[in-house]
Structure formats: structure tokens, C-alpha cells
Amino acid sequence: MHFNKEAGANQRLVASSYAGVSRRQAILEALSIEANHKIIDIGCGAGYLVKDLAKALGDQGRVYALDPSEDQLEEARIRCSSFPNVTFFNGFADNIALEDDSCDVVTSTQAYEYVKDVDKALAESTRVLKPGGSFVNVSILWDYFRFYGAEEKLNNLIHDAFRAHCYHQMLPMELDGKLRSLGYQHITNKSLSFLITRRDQNSPARHLETMVASFAVSQGISTSEVEEWRRQLTDAEACGRFGFTSYPVLTSAYLN
Ligand SMILES: C[S@@+](CC[C@H](N)C(=O)[O-])C[C@H]1O[C@@H](n2cnc3c(N)ncnc32)[C@H](O)[C@@H]1O
Numbered sequence: 001m002h003f004n005k006e007a008g009a010n011q012r013l014v015a016s017s018y019a020g021v022s023r024r025q026a027i028l029e030a031l032s033i034e035a036n037h038k039i040i041d042i043g044c045g046a047g048y049l050v051k052d053l054a055k056a057l058g059d060q061g062r063v064y065a066l067d068p069s070e071d072q073l074e075e076a077r078i079r080c081s082s083f084p085n086v087t088f089f090n091g092f093a094d095n096i097a098l099e100d101d102s103c104d105v106v107t108s109t110q111a112y113e114y115v116k117d118v119d120k121a122l123a124e125s126t127r128v129l130k131p132g133g134s135f136v137n138v139s140i141l142w143d144y145f146r147f148y149g150a151e152e153k154l155n156n157l158i159h160d161a162f163r164a165h166c167y168h169q170m171l172p173m174e175l176d177g178k179l180r181s182l183g184y185q186h187i188t189n190k191s192l193s194f195l196i197t198r199r200d201q202n203s204p205a206r207h208l209e210t211m212v213a214s215f216a217v218s219q220g221i222s223t224s225e226v227e228e229w230r231r232q233l234t235d236a237e238a239c240g241r242f243g244f245t246s247y248p249v250l251t252s253a254y255l256n
Pocket of ligand 1 (some may be wrong): 043
């Protein structure tokens, strides 16, 4: 999935909703930030976390914000325009334009699952991380990303089509081994899972439903089937039997 145009706009709505805010809180708690730290946010999107990090750092600190989507970076530049301690990179996770050992912290939120060669990308972030530096990643267990309330066969059709939206469905399960082989220790996982049973105005479930629906159409599911799925979810919500679950996992580790 490319986060340009409609998908990017929808992703930013999710990032500004409860789902994004609670994730950023968990990340900021997990990072032991010092004023002079150099921190890279890989797949920074529209820069919500970048702004929080820039605020937390002093003049000697710096946030490197990397993303391959110019649409996302443009939003990030606007969001962070009053912070001179941010450097933006239009680039990919597997080729970071920084020297070896140049960061105290590597962080990434829901980006590595979109990187085809995730091993190469993790090796690249390890290259730029100083020994003793910390790695904090949030990725989703996509098998548990699910809407409830629509008829089962139709619901499965839509969710099965959505699986193609990223390369790695269950990355948090694989990170422990991958990080250990790169020399990390003290690897811990924290669940940031949530359940939504109603969709109010800025509910992530509302924005994610739009994203799933439009991706399903792009995968060849008919518009009428997708519209029927959405209608059934709306009916389910009216009857008090709608549900949406997501299972983000925050993984922290330290480089030896
Ligand atoms: C779901 S968004 C998350 C954005 C942001 N981290 C947030 O939490 O709001 C995924 C981001 O990963 C970026 N991305 C996709 N492939 C990437 C790659 N190979 N390297 C770095 N970033 C990538 C996308 O452009 C997109 O902005």
C-alpha cells in the first residue's frame, strides 16, 4: 500500500485519532529521551511523533524523519515547521543517508510491516544506531485487525483482500529472533491492543473502515459487495453488536 493521496489522508486521520495518540504516548514512555539525543523515526508519516520528539529535545538534539512518501513528508514539514531540530529524508528504511553509529534511538511506528526486505531494513537501522542505543517499534498483529458485525462470508472476503496491503502480517512475532541476531538484548513486547464497539466522529474504526473498503475495491472486490459490507457494519452498530479490534505491539530493545 502506498500512503499517497486518499490512503495517506486516511492514514493521517487514523494517526490523529485515539489509536495514534495512545500509541505515541506509549512510545514516548518507552523512550528515555535526553535533550542531546539524535533520534530517527523510520516511516515517520505526517510527523505526529516527530513533533513530540522535537519538542522533547534541546538545541543539541535532532530528529531525523524518514519516509518515502512525498505527500506524507509535505504534511510532516508543515506540522514541524517551528522546530529547527528536525531533518527530513525522502527515503526508504533500507537505505538511510546517515553515518554509522549516528543515532541514540531508532523508532518506527507501523512502517516495517510495509517494507518487503525487512531484514535488510532492520540491519540498516542497526548500522545507524550507536552501541547501547535503543530501538522502539510499534507494528500490528494484522491477523487480529478485524471488524465484527457483518455476515461471516462477506466479512472474510473483505479481510482476506486486505491482507495484501502489507508484506508482514505478524511482524511482532518475528522481531525477537531478528533483533537478537542483530545483537540486541533486553527485548520486550507490550500489547497496545484495543476494542471499539461504537464509531463516533474521529473513531479510528471509522477511518480504517474507509481504508479497508477502498483497498478491497483496488483488489477486485466489487463496489456493491464493499458497500453491502459497510451497510451491515452500520446495521450492527445500530443494534449494539459492532466491533473492531486491533493489536499493535510495542517492541523495545537495546543494542549491545
Ligand atoms: C501506516 S503509515 C505510519 C506513519 C507514521 N509512522 C504514523 O504512525 O502515523 C506507514 C508509513 O510507512 C511509510 N513506508 C512505507 N514503506 C516504507 C519504507 N520502505 N521505508 C520507510 N517508510 C516506509 C509510508 O510512506 C507511511 O508513511
